[in-house]
Every structure is written in structure tokens, then in C-alpha cells.
Amino acid sequence: MTAYRTLDPEGVKHFLAARRDLAERLGGEAQDWTVREVSDGNLNLVFLVFGPSGTLCVKQSLPHVRVDPDWKMPLDRTAFEAAWLRRIEPLAPGLTPAFLDFDPEQFVLTMECLNGFVTLREALSKGADPIAPSRILGGFVARSAFLTSYFAQPFEAVAPDLAFFSGNTTLTRITVDLVLTDPYREHPRNHWLPALDADVAAMRADPRIIARIGALQERFLTTPQALLHGDLHSGSIMISDRDVRVIDGEFSLYGPIGFDCGLYLAHLAVAHAATNDVARKEALTAAIRTFWRTFCSDFLYLWKTQANGADLYTPTTFSNAPHELDTLRAHFISGVFHDAAGFAAAEIVRRLIGYAQTSDFDHIQDEQSKADRQRVALSFACDLLRDAPADIDAFTERLRQDTDLPSTTSPETT
Amino acid sequence: MTAYRTLDPEGVKHFLAARRDLAERLGGEAQDWTVREVSDGNLNLVFLVFGPSGTLCVKQSLPHVRVDPDWKMPLDRTAFEAAWLRRIEPLAPGLTPAFLDFDPEQFVLTMECLNGFVTLREALSKGADPIAPSRILGGFVARSAFLTSYFAQPFEAVAPDLAFFSGNTTLTRITVDLVLTDPYREHPRNHWLPALDADVAAMRADPRIIARIGALQERFLTTPQALLHGDLHSGSIMISDRDVRVIDGEFSLYGPIGFDCGLYLAHLAVAHAATNDVARKEALTAAIRTFWRTFCSDFLYLWKTQANGADLYTPTTFSNAPHELDTLRAHFISGVFHDAAGFAAAEIVRRLIGYAQTSDFDHIQDEQSKADRQRVALSFACDLLRDAPADIDAFTERLRQDTDLPSTTSPETT
Numbered sequence: 001m002t003a004y005r006t007l008d009p010e011g012v013k014h015f016l017a018a019r020r021d022l023a024e025r026l027g028g029e030a031q032d033w034t035v036r037e038v039s040d041g042n043l044n045l046v047f048l049v050f051g052p053s054g055t056l057c058v059k060q061s062l063p064h065v066r067v068d069p070d071w072k073m074p075l076d077r078t079a080f081e082a083a084w085l086r087r088i089e090p091l092a093p094g095l096t097p098a099f100l101d102f103d104p105e106q107f108v109l110t111m112e113c114l115n116g117f118v119t120l121r122e123a124l125s126k127g128a129d130p131i132a133p134s135r136i137l138g139g140f141v142a143r144s145a146f147l148t149s150y151f152a153q154p155f156e157a158v159a160p161d162l163a164f165f166s167g168n169t170t171l172t173r174i175t176v177d178l179v180l181t182d183p184y185r186e187h188p189r190n191h192w193l194p195a196l197d198a199d200v201a202a203m204r205a206d207p208r209i210i211a212r213i214g215a216l217q218e219r220f221l222t223t224p225q226a227l228l229h230g231d232l233h234s235g236s237i238m239i240s241d242r243d244v245r246v247i248d249g250e251f252s253l254y255g256p257i258g259f260d261c262g263l264y265l266a267h268l269a270v271a272h273a274a275t276n277d278v279a280r281k282e283a284l285t286a287a288i289r290t291f292w293r294t295f296c297s298d299f300l301y302l303w304k305t306q307a308n309g310a311d312l313y314t315p316t317t318f319s320n321a322p323h324e325l326d327t328l329r330a331h332f333i334s335g336v337f338h339d340a341a342g343f344a345a346a347e348i349v350r351r352l353i354g355y356a357q358t359s360d361f362d363h364i365q366d367e368q369s370k371a372d373r374q375r376v377a378l379s380f381a382c383d384l385l386r387d388a389p390a391d392i393d394a395f396t397e398r399l400r401q402d403t404d405l406p407s408t409t410s411p412e413t414t
Numbered sequence: 415m416t417a418y419r420t421l422d423p424e425g426v427k428h429f430l431a432a433r434r435d436l437a438e439r440l441g442g443e444a445q446d447w448t449v450r451e452v453s454d455g456n457l458n459l460v461f462l463v464f465g466p467s468g469t470l471c472v473k474q475s476l477p478h479v480r481v482d483p484d485w486k487m488p489l490d491r492t493a494f495e496a497a498w499l500r501r502i503e504p505l506a507p508g509l510t511p512a513f514l515d516f517d518p519e520q521f522v523l524t525m526e527c528l529n530g531f532v533t534l535r536e537a538l539s540k541g542a543d544p545i546a547p548s549r550i551l552g553g554f555v556a557r558s559a560f561l562t563s564y565f566a567q568p569f570e571a572v573a574p575d576l577a578f579f580s581g582n583t584t585l586t587r588i589t590v591d592l593v594l595t596d597p598y599r600e601h602p603r604n605h606w607l608p609a610l611d612a613d614v615a616a617m618r619a620d621p622r623i624i625a626r627i628g629a630l631q632e633r634f635l636t637t638p639q640a641l642l643h644g645d646l647h648s649g650s651i652m653i654s655d656r657d658v659r660v661i662d663g664e665f666s667l668y669g670p671i672g673f674d675c676g677l678y679l680a681h682l683a684v685a686h687a688a689t690n691d692v693a694r695k696e697a698l699t700a701a702i703r704t705f706w707r708t709f710c711s712d713f714l715y716l717w718k719t720q721a722n723g724a725d726l727y728t729p730t731t732f733s734n735a736p737h738e739l740d741t742l743r744a745h746f747i748s749g750v751f752h753d754a755a756g757f758a759a760a761e762i763v764r765r766l767i768g769y770a771q772t773s774d775f776d777h778i779q780d781e782q783s784k785a786d787r788q789r790v791a792l793s794f795a796c797d798l799l800r801d802a803p804a805d806i807d808a809f810t811e812r813l814r815q816d817t818d819l820p821s822t823t824s825p826e827t828t
Contacts, residue, residue, distance in 0.1 A: 150635050150636060155583070155586065155590065155635050156583045159583050162576075162580045163577035163578070163581060164577070166576045166580075167574075167577060169570045176569065176725050181725070181728070181731060204734060205734045206734075207735035207737065207738040208738070210731060210732055210734060210735040210738055211739075214727045214731070214732065214738075217725060217727070218564075218726050218727070218746075221569050221725065221726065222637060222638055222639055223636060223637065224636055224638065225636055311590050311595070312628070312631050312632050313628045313631070313632070314595070316599055317595060317598050317599050317624060317627070317628070318628065320618060320619045320621065320624060321621035321624040321625060323621065324622070324624055324625035325625075327625065328628050332632075
């Protein structure tokens with residue numbers, strides 16, 4: 001047992017040199033390798049390593065929040081990310097980094113290096129097409145959710161993963177607090193532009209919004225439908241000219257499938273609210289529809305073709321009720337959408353007024369304009385929480401209406 | 415590590431003599447002890463042991479179904495029963511046998527001896543008052559469910575139990591198959607009186623019933639609201655002149671609270687359908703209402719007084735929405751009732767046509783009369799599955815109507 005030590009670039013070389021398989025991928029010797037630290041999120045150290053014949057990505061848990069060393073945090077989250085990656089990679093081939101190694105003493109996960117990729121958030125901010133990756137993501141969520149659910153296998157095959165991932169309490173605590181609780185109460189971690197004071201106060205005073213948040217808290221903790229990514233925002237997705245990879249599965253847990261869907265939709269909606277470019281808004285709206293429709297059709301296709309051995313909704317039991325089987329499946333998908341709209345709203349709210357905010361509005365120089373755009377995003381989220389949209393068309397129509405600022409109030413730089 | 419050996423009365427003495435704490439409870443020496451085998455259920459050996467100064471109950475898993483040695487079964491179920499007992503005993507003091515010891519190598523659970531108790535089923539069949547124990551059971555389910563739920567504590571406190579009990583796959587498989595699947599398909603374990611052939615065929619051909627069973631399967635596996643007993647029928651409850659004890663927690667798992675409620679209601683409803691004594695039917699109807707009302711009021715009382723530290727529906731978040739908090743709580747209780755009515759129906763069905771049937775109809779000598787009474791019970795269950803009752807009054811009113819046989823068809827011995 002080697003005591004945990006935080007890695008630096010030299011430490012990364014030392015770590016890899018001691019592991020033949022990983023060293024051979026890089027080629028040459030440690031002195032031939034280049035290590036670049038690219039830590040970017042809130043929680044971990046990340047290094048890209050370049051050798052004569054290959055590359056690697058090395059990720060290590062820190063014993064505290066990276067940007068706030070006083071916020072202590074257990075190290076085991078990398079173990080959950082490694083387990084998520086090993087579970088999901090074979091179910092969605094080519095859509096995650098390839099898993100290479102996990103060291104449970106140093107909490108170091110080594111995987112495929114995504115050099116040449118950028119986050120989807122960065123790509124979108126630079127005008128990249130949002131539709132093609134949204135189609136891929138809809139398929140990814142459908143596959144990873146369906147194939148880890150009770151609909152795809154006997155419950156005995158789900159039980160060990162349910163047990164294991166229920167241990168991911170540290171990061172689940174972050175979701176429960178930062179996404180589903182803090183924005184709706186006074187808390188020092190919250191912050192927002194002063195111009196939004198009245199909007200935040202009105203949101204917190206709205207009983208329908210609070211009731212919906214309560215219901216979402218309950219759904220999140222007591223609906224283990226499938227193994228979720230748990231943090232599927234546009235910074236957890238890397239894209240290149242040809243490929244998409246979902247990264248950062250450290251928040252993984254069994255939960256409601258609509259949570260992953262909702263987080264992805266939220267970030268497209270935030271990008272939509274953050275721009276006043278009409279063509280861009282239309283592309284983002286189309287991406288929202290594409291994501292959801294792909295998710296639905298892929299999920300239903302898997303359900304009809306890969307449900308062998310499952311205990312739920314088995315075709316043999318339903319041999320006298322094929323129409324009802326279709327109805328139950330449609331009802332299930334409707335429930336996922338209902339959850340997704342709620343969790344999307346909660347994610348938008350927390351990215352506007354909570355601890356970890358989004359950079360989507362950073363391009364707006366004028367604070368008044370920025371506040372105006374954030375207000376319409378907040379208004380859209382509150383609208384979703386007050387009165388759930390029936391379907392994806394109602395969702396995008398409300399997004400269009402709620403975020404349609406008169407152009408005179410938006411002299412910004414997009 | 416001592417290899418597992420099935421106990422016989424001499425083996426029980428040997429086992430206890432080697433455990434000082436247990437031997438001291440009995441007093442004297444092994445030759446002074448009397449061992450009586452009382453194995454009665456389908457799955458285990460049970461011995462009552464009497465010594466000069468005390469008594470014990472010793473329960474051991476068998477490696478097969480007791481009444482069907484060809485049906486092999488892992489031994490670990492006693493470990494789950496022991497864990498359930500240790501978790502629930504302090505939450506519902508005096509309502510379970512006292513836990514004394516668990517031997518994980520021999521799968522032997524030693525607990526308080528309930529000599530002088532009889533099962534609630536036996537007591538009811540002899541005309542015992544059903545109302546007083548139903549009030550106690552309503553309180554028991556409220557306490558055991560609420561205090562193991564996310565409403566009573568931070569989710570981190572639930573996670574280890576959720577993980578542990580999700581390993582109870584052997585007995586959960588029995589519930590999934592025998593209660594929620596087999597009765598709705600051809601299976602050699604099913605059996606029923608020939609006079610019910612048409613009723614069973616009609617039930618299986620009813621798309622609404624099949625759809626509801628599908629939804630109940632999903633609720634059972636994907637709604638871990640609380641730690642359930644998992645098999646709360648009237649044979650899992652022991653009563654004496656003064657006391658009630660809930661036994662046999664080997665089916666325990668995290669699941670929907672309405673499952674425990676529904677099983678208890680099912681067995682009162684079956685007792686109701688099995689008699690043609692009007693006063694007895696009224697007493698059983700009153701017991702059904704008493705159980706449910708006590709469950710509701712006790713659960714809500716605990717929610718208002720013992721929710722400190724919980725993540726769901728926290729009063730601080732709802733400080734601006736106290737009315738909505740009450741509404742959400744009432745909505746939750748309604749959901750438990752909806753589940754309970756469905757699971758009650760599934761339990762009635764399986765006790766009439768499935769593998770492990772109930773003895774409630776055994777007193778009826780005439781097969782036609784027996785079939786008539788079983789038919790009305792089945793009819794009531796199908797009615798609940800086709801069209802969910804809104805509340806407990808609708809439930810009991812349907813029970814009254816559906817099971818109200820003309821007395822001319824019931825020349826039986828009650």
C-alpha cells in the first residue's frame with residue numbers, strides 16, 4: 001500500500017513509468033514524455049501525456065475541491081468514475097474515452113487522451129453545429145440508460161451495480177445540495193447579478209416552484225431506473241471533427257433517466273437564452289428536438305429488441321395485451337420527459353444563481369444585457385417548474401417565447 | 415470456519431451449549447433443555463428451546479425449499495432476516511422478537527421465543543378481534559417505513575442499507591416470480607380449483623389487468639422508498655393476549671411502502687371473502703380501515719416531528735410554501751395507497767391461483783361453495799387491478815359489493 005500523494009507532472013511520469021502497459025503505449029522512456037496539466041473542472045487534477053508512440057490522459061482525485069482547498073472531499077470519486085467508464089464503454093462503444101487503468105491507492109484513472117477535442121460548451125460558443133452531437137448524445141443516453149435498466153436484464157444483474165453506485169455519496173451530496181436544494185434557500189454558496197434579486201426572491205416565494213422542486217428531490221433519490229452519468233452538461237462532452245466522447249462519470253448513480261436528459265437539454269436551453277442570433281437560436285431549438293427524438297426512438301428500439309430476460313413488461317406476460325405494452329412504454333417515456341423538463345429547469349436555475357455557474361453568458365460585456373439574458377433563462381426555468389410542458393414541442397415553444405427579448409435591449413457582442 | 419450442517423434437536427442443543435450468552439438465558443445444562451421443532455413456513459427450520467430459566471427461538475436456513483427439496487435455494491436469507499431484525503427492532507420496540515444472535519457460518523438466527531403466541535391468520539380463523547392488531551400493525555408499518563426512508567434522515571444514512579438489502583436477490587426473485595409474474599402466465603407452479611378456470615382465463619385476457627401488473631412490477635423494483643418487511647401477511651404476524659410481534663423479515667428489501675401495506679390489507683380482504691358471517695365481515699372491514707388510518711396518521715405525525723436532517727421536503731426549503739408541503743405529503747400518502755391497492759390485489763390473486771396458497775378457505779367443505787368464495791375474492795382483486803380505488807372507503811365498499819354472495823350459495827361451516 002503506497003500512501004496517497006498528489007501528482008505533479010514529474011509524479012505522473014514516475015507513476016506511468018512503473019506501469020509497463022501504460023508506458024508501452026507512450027513508447028520510449030520517461031524522459032521522452034511530455035506532460036501537460038489541463039485541470040479544468042472543480043474537483044480533480046487532469047494531465048495529458050504525450051510519448052513517441054502514443055498519448056494518455058491521467059486523472060487524479062484531490063482531497064478537496066480544486067478551486068477551494070477548504071472544502072474537503074473524499075478521494076473515492078475517481079473509483080466511481082472508473083467503474084462507470086468500465087460499465088458504459090462496452091454499451092456505447094466509441095462514445096467514451098477508452099478505459100486503460102485504475103489505481104485504487106492513488107485514485108488515479110488512466111484513459112484515452114482526447115487531445116484535439118474541445119468541450120461541447122466551447123465548441124457551441126464558437127458556433128459549432130449543435131444538431132449532430134445532440135443526435136449522438138440522444139443515442140448515448142438511450143443506450144447507457146436502457147442497457148443498465150431493469151428493462152434490459154433480470155433484476156439480479158442490476159443489484160450489484162445499484163449497491164456499488166449507491167456508495168457514491170460524496171458527489172450525490174453535491175447534486176442534492178447544489179442542484180436540488182441550495183438555489184431555493186439562503187446559502188453562502190449562491191450568487192447572482194444584483195439585477196436578478198427580485199427574480200430570485202419571486203422564484204423562492206412561488207409555492208408551485210417549491211412543490212415541484214420537492215417532487216424532483218424525491219424522484220432523484222427514490223427512482224433508480226438506470227445508471228446515470230449524473231453530470232451530463234456540455235462541459236462533460238468532448239467533440240472533435242469526427243467524434244464525440246462523454247467524460248467525467250464521477251457523479252454516476254442509479255437514478256431517474258430524465259436526470260441525464262434534463263441536464264443535457266438545460267445546457268442547450270442556456271446556450272439558446274444566451275444568444276440573440278435568430279439562426280443560432282433555431283439551430284439550438286432543432287438540437288433540443290433532435291436529442292429528445294433520438295433518445296425516444298433509440299430507447300424504444302432497444303426495448304423492442306433487447307429486453308430478453310428482463311422482469312419488467314415481459315412480452316410473454318403481455319401476449320394478450322400488446323397494445324397495453326405499447327401504452328405502458330409510451331407512458332414510461334412520457335414520465336422520463338416530465339422528469340427531464342423538471343431537472344432541466346433545476347439545472348438552469350443552479351447555473352444562474354448557484355455555486356458552479358455556466359460560462360455561456362460570459363461573452364456579454366454589458367452587465368444590464370447580461371442580466372436581461374440571464375433573467376429570461378431564469379424565467380424559462382421557473383415556467384417549466386410552475387407548469388410542466390406536455391412534450392418536447394411545448395418545451396421548445398416556451399423556450400422561444402420566454403427568451404425572445406426585444407432586440408433593442410440586447411446591444412451585445414454575439 | 416465450520417461447514418454448514420442442517421440442525422436437528424440435538425444439534426440445536428450442541429449449537430446453544432457452545433454459546434455462553436445463549437446458554438445462560440436457558441439456564442441449567444443442555445440435558446435440561448427441551449427442543450421442539452415448529453418449522454411451518456416454506457423455507458426454514460424453526461426450533462423453540464425451553465430451559466429452566468428461559469426460552470429461545472432458533473431459525474436456520476435450509477439449502478432448499480422445505481417442502482420441495484428439489485427447489486434449491488442459497489442460505490443467505492437468514493442473514494437478511496437478521497439484518498432486518500437488528501434494523502427494525504429499535505425503531506418499533508416490542509413489535510418484533512428480540513434479536514439475540516446470528517451465526518453467519520451456520521446461517522442460524524437466535525431470537526426471543528414466542529411461545530404462547532399464534533399467527534394472526536390462525537387467530538383470525540378462530541374469531542379473534544382483527545381491529546386491535548390492525549391498529550398496531552398500521553403503526554408498525556408507519557414507523558418501520560418512515561424511519562428507514564429518505565424522509566427521516568440524510569440519504570447517506572440510507573445508502574448502506576439500500577446497498578446491503580439489494581443483495582437479497584434470492585427472496586426478491588420469489589416475490590417477482592410468485593407474486594408479480596407467474597399468476598399472469600402459464601406456469602406449472604400455478605394451481606386452482608377447476609371451477610375457476612374461466613375466471614383465471616378472463617383475468618389473463620384483460621389488457622387493463624395486465625397493464626396494471628406491469629406497472630406494479632416496475633414500482634416494486636424501481637421505488638426504494640423504505641426498508642420493507644417484504645412478506646407482511648397474517649402468517650408473518652404473531653399475537654398473544656397482550657402482544658403483537660412481526661416475524662420472518664427474510665424477504666426484506668428497499669421498495670415501495672405500499673407493498674407492505676398492500677400485503678396486510680390483502681389478507682384481511684381474503685379473510686373477509688372467506689366468511690359469510692355478516693358481523694365478521696364488518697369487523698374485518700373495520701380492521702382494514704383501522705390499519706390504513708393508523709398508518710396514515712402515524713406516518714404523517716412522524717413526518718412532522720422526526721424529519722430532522724432529511725434531504726426531502728425539508729421545512730426550511732418549504733418555509734414559503736407550508737400549504738404545498740402538506741399537499742406533497744398528502745400526495746405521497748395517496749401514492750402509497752394507490753400502490754397498496756394494487757399490491758393487495760396481486761397478493762390476493764397469487765394466494766388463490768399461485769404456488770403458495772392461503773388456508774383461509776380450508777374450512778369450507780363443499781368444493782362448489784369454496785370455489786364461489788374464491789371467485790368473489792378473485793373478482794375483487796381483478797376489480798382493484800382494472801380500476802384503482804380512490805381511497806380506503808372505496809376499497810372497503812368494493813370489497814363489500816364484490817364479495818356479497820347470496821346466502822343460498824353458501825351452505826358452509828363458519
